[in-house]
Amino acid sequence: xxxxxxxxxxxxxxxxxxxxxxxxxxxxxxxxxxxxxxxxxxxxxxxxxxxxxxxxxxxxxxxxxxxxxxxxxxxxxxxxxxxxxxxxxxxxxxxxxxxxxxxx
Numbered sequence: 001x002x003x004x005x006x007x008x009x010x011x012x013x014x015x016x017x018x019x020x021x022x023x024x025x026x027x028x029x030x031x032x033x034x035x036x037x038x039x040x041x042x043x044x045x046x047x048x049x050x051x052x053x054x055x056x057x058x059x060x061x062x063x064x065x066x067x068x069x070x071x072x073x074x075x076x077x078x079x080x081x082x083x084x085x086x087x088x089x090x091x092x093x094x095x096x097x098x099x100x101x102x103x104x
Contacts, residue, residue, distance in 0.1 A: 003016075064080075065080035065081075065082050066080060067079065067080055068080055068104060069081060069089060069099060069102040069103055069104060070102060070104050071086075071088040071089070071092075071102075072092065072097075072101075072102065074088070078104070081099075089102060
């Protein structure tokens with residue numbers, strides 16, 4: 001499949017370059033998935049999971065943190081105290097309240 005690049009504009013060449021990059025990326029991803037599936041199948045046929053063979057720890061999901069603070073205006077709005085303060089908490093703190101005042 002020969003493509004005559006000499007007759008293409010710069011815009012067409014850049015579009016082609018972008019398409020080629022995406023095609024290469026997609027090809028590599030498919031190859032990785034195929035390789036992983038083959039390795040997992042081989043491990044399974046030998047009576048192991050892939051995680052057992054490579055020593056990967058099982059993935060544990062954390063339970064959501066319990067709410068510690070509630071919006072006095074709307075108790076349905078809660079915050080665990082982790083991460084960024086919600087707008088209602090920031091507003092309450094600016095109004096002179098403390099986190100203890102917002103505690104559940």
